[in-house]
Amino acid sequence: METNIAGSEKHAKHVLCVGAAVLDTLFRVREMPHGEGKVLPYDMMQIAEGMASSAAYAVCRMGGRASLWAAVGDDETGRRILNDLSESGIDTSGVTIVEGAQSALSTILVDDKGERLIVPFYDHKLHRNKRDCTASDIAAFDAVLVDVRWPELAFDVLSVAREIGKPAILDGDVASVDTLEMLVPAASHVIFSEPAARLLAGAERVADMLPVLHLRYPETFIAVTAGAAGCHWIEPGDATLHFEHAMRINAIDTLAAGDIFHGTFALAVAEGMPSRAAIRLSSAAAALKCTIFGGRLGAPSRSEALRALQAWRKQA
Amino acid sequence: METNIAGSEKHAKHVLCVGAAVLDTLFRVREMPHGEGKVLPYDMMQIAEGMASSAAYAVCRMGGRASLWAAVGDDETGRRILNDLSESGIDTSGVTIVEGAQSALSTILVDDKGERLIVPFYDHKLHRNKRDCTASDIAAFDAVLVDVRWPELAFDVLSVAREIGKPAILDGDVASVDTLEMLVPAASHVIFSEPAARLLAGAERVADMLPVLHLRYPETFIAVTAGAAGCHWIEPGDATLHFEHAMRINAIDTLAAGDIFHGTFALAVAEGMPSRAAIRLSSAAAALKCTIFGGRLGAPSRSEALRALQAWRKQA
Numbered sequence: 321m322e323t324n325i326a327g328s329e330k331h332a333k334h335v336l337c338v339g340a341a342v343l344d345t346l347f348r349v350r351e352m353p354h355g356e357g358k359v360l361p362y363d364m365m366q367i368a369e370g371m372a373s374s375a376a377y378a379v380c381r382m383g384g385r386a387s388l389w390a391a392v393g394d395d396e397t398g399r400r401i402l403n404d405l406s407e408s409g410i411d412t413s414g415v416t417i418v419e420g421a422q423s424a425l426s427t428i429l430v431d432d433k434g435e436r437l438i439v440p441f442y443d444h445k446l447h448r449n450k451r452d453c454t455a456s457d458i459a460a461f462d463a464v465l466v467d468v469r470w471p472e473l474a475f476d477v478l479s480v481a482r483e484i485g486k487p488a489i490l491d492g493d494v495a496s497v498d499t500l501e502m503l504v505p506a507a508s509h510v511i512f513s514e515p516a517a518r519l520l521a522g523a524e525r526v527a528d529m530l531p532v533l534h535l536r537y538p539e540t541f542i543a544v545t546a547g548a549a550g551c552h553w554i555e556p557g558d559a560t561l562h563f564e565h566a567m568r569i570n571a572i573d574t575l576a577a578g579d580i581f582h583g584t585f586a587l588a589v590a591e592g593m594p595s596r597a598a599i600r601l602s603s604a605a606a607a608l609k610c611t612i613f614g615g616r617l618g619a620p621s622r623s624e625a626l627r628a629l630q631a632w633r634k635q636a
Numbered sequence: 637m638e639t640n641i642a643g644s645e646k647h648a649k650h651v652l653c654v655g656a657a658v659l660d661t662l663f664r665v666r667e668m669p670h671g672e673g674k675v676l677p678y679d680m681m682q683i684a685e686g687m688a689s690s691a692a693y694a695v696c697r698m699g700g701r702a703s704l705w706a707a708v709g710d711d712e713t714g715r716r717i718l719n720d721l722s723e724s725g726i727d728t729s730g731v732t733i734v735e736g737a738q739s740a741l742s743t744i745l746v747d748d749k750g751e752r753l754i755v756p757f758y759d760h761k762l763h764r765n766k767r768d769c770t771a772s773d774i775a776a777f778d779a780v781l782v783d784v785r786w787p788e789l790a791f792d793v794l795s796v797a798r799e800i801g802k803p804a805i806l807d808g809d810v811a812s813v814d815t816l817e818m819l820v821p822a823a824s825h826v827i828f829s830e831p832a833a834r835l836l837a838g839a840e841r842v843a844d845m846l847p848v849l850h851l852r853y854p855e856t857f858i859a860v861t862a863g864a865a866g867c868h869w870i871e872p873g874d875a876t877l878h879f880e881h882a883m884r885i886n887a888i889d890t891l892a893a894g895d896i897f898h899g900t901f902a903l904a905v906a907e908g909m910p911s912r913a914a915i916r917l918s919s920a921a922a923a924l925k926c927t928i929f930g931g932r933l934g935a936p937s938r939s940e941a942l943r944a945l946q947a948w949r950k951q952a
Binding site for chain 1: 665671745751
């Protein structure tokens with residue numbers, strides 16, 4: 321067996337997730353709108369999520385413990401985000417409530433082909449200041465995972481984690497090149513989305529991006545996820561290109577799939593799981609999520625992910 | 637002067653508004669989306685509104701008193717709708733809270749040309765049952781105004797109001813022909829939107845619709861509003877076609893403009909204002925609303941509407 325099963329709550333590894341917390345309103349529609357008019361949704365759901373928040377949820381679903389550092393406004397949406405995430409098992413005591421800022425919210429339309437239209441609203445006042453981050457703040461965690469939403473804090477968290485020898489994982493999604501160039505060198509592990517890796521590496525094919533990124537960051541674990549097209553990665557100090565296929569699924573809702581991958585991966589790293597096993601488990605968790613409508617709520621438990629992975633590998 | 641100024645709170649007329657209550661999320665975008673992808677809004681606002689609710693707000697802004705009969709779910713959105721409307725001065729003590737139903741919510745995109753894309757979510761469980769409506773419930777009000785959202789209750793309210801000799805006003809917006817044919821005969825006044833009047837009359841031009849509708853409902857005050865194209869109407873028992881131009885404005889956000897018209901008109905009728913003056917005031921209130929982003933919140937006060945009307949008529 322390549323994977324560890326998380327033990328009791330007491331021995332469960334604890335991951336700090338830093339970044340986005342958003343109230344999403346998901347509408348299911350038959351077809352995407354084109355221009356003005358009216359679209360009647362046949363289903364609706366509201367969920368607190370966002371990159372770091374959904375990743376934290378995946379940590380919980382996989383049997384780990386998750387704490388969230390994010391920022392919300394001092395408003396009803398903010399209170400709702402905090403309630404919803406707490407009820408999902410995430411420790412939100414480290415979330416900053418910013419007076420005079422509006423909480424982030426998004427409307428997302430998902431059509432019957434699984435395509436998405438996203439309208440995200442984000443108040444820059446939310447992340448104008450950052451909270452403190454000392455070694456003793458980070459010492460309690462077994463790994464940290466940051467997204468690109470609150471770059472200044474993400475940089476501090478990654479830096480402090482590395483100083484005290486903890487895995488420091490970056491969800492390398494699309495952001496300004498400046499932000500990515502600040503955060504990538506601070507991380508021990510970077511999981512890039514394909515467009516973000518392309519932005520930074522300047523290459524078209526994933527197989528060409530990774531060697532470029534490895535040359536620039538030779539001591540970093542670097543992966544590039546490409547959804548249904550699988551996941552490529554390079555280990556620190558070794559230019560060998562590794563690859564894992566993604567499970568074939570019928571995608572209903574890909575929202576938060578990447579975040580579920582990142583959360584699962586961060587917990588796996590915190591548990592000391594070997595890279596290939598960690599990538600397989602994360603990839604299976606992300607794939608299963610896509611088969612269920614409802615953003616992060618589709619994240620599977622560890623046993624669900626392991627069972628699906630086993631069934632799929634037997635078939636292949 | 638053709639218009640009465642509402643007196644003190646004590647003498648202010650009291651309008652019962654019956655129908656929709658929705659939490660709207662408004663996003664301002666540069667351009668409408670076409671198909672899947674991401675649209676970044678540059679402004680966002682959340683407001684509790686909906687036809688009857690926005691009309692009730694107009695009644696308050698015009699110096700009247702407004703009560704709302706609507707239905708919300710037993711959820712956070714419902715509590716937010718109630719708080720927001722109460723804080724706006726509307727008496728929401730008659731709102732029904734429906735266990736197990738989801739409150740109505742909409743996302744609305746408004747682009748820089750003032751065009752709108754609406755995604756309204758509505759749970760049919762909200763209006764499956766209706767509340768009681770007796771003569772003593774209605775006796776306290778000086779007029780009732782209903783929309784097409786809760787047709788069974790709207791019918792009762794119109795019927796009871798007419799029985800006890802109160803103005804019974806219908807916001808005749810697009811609905812099934814069955815719903816319109818049930819509600820129109822129960823009303824003393826109907827303000828149709830152009831598409832709804834077309835649906836019922838089967839004529840293309842407003843000037844042709846009104847005589848058809850007057851023949852069918854000869855004892856009803858019938859108006860057809862056509863936005864910037866003005867308002868036509870026919871008085872009960874007299875086939876003369878009347879018309880008022882709309883004020884010329886630069887439309888930024890037409891959301892809730894019709895509702896502001898209806899609320900103002902209902903209050904004017906409750907005050908005994910002559911028809912032409914009531915139409916002018918309502919039309920001015922609706923026009924001014926369109927110059928401000930933010931749905932019903934753009935509704936002017938009575939003095940603002942009268943001032944704009946005077947300035948415009950001097951110019952014309």
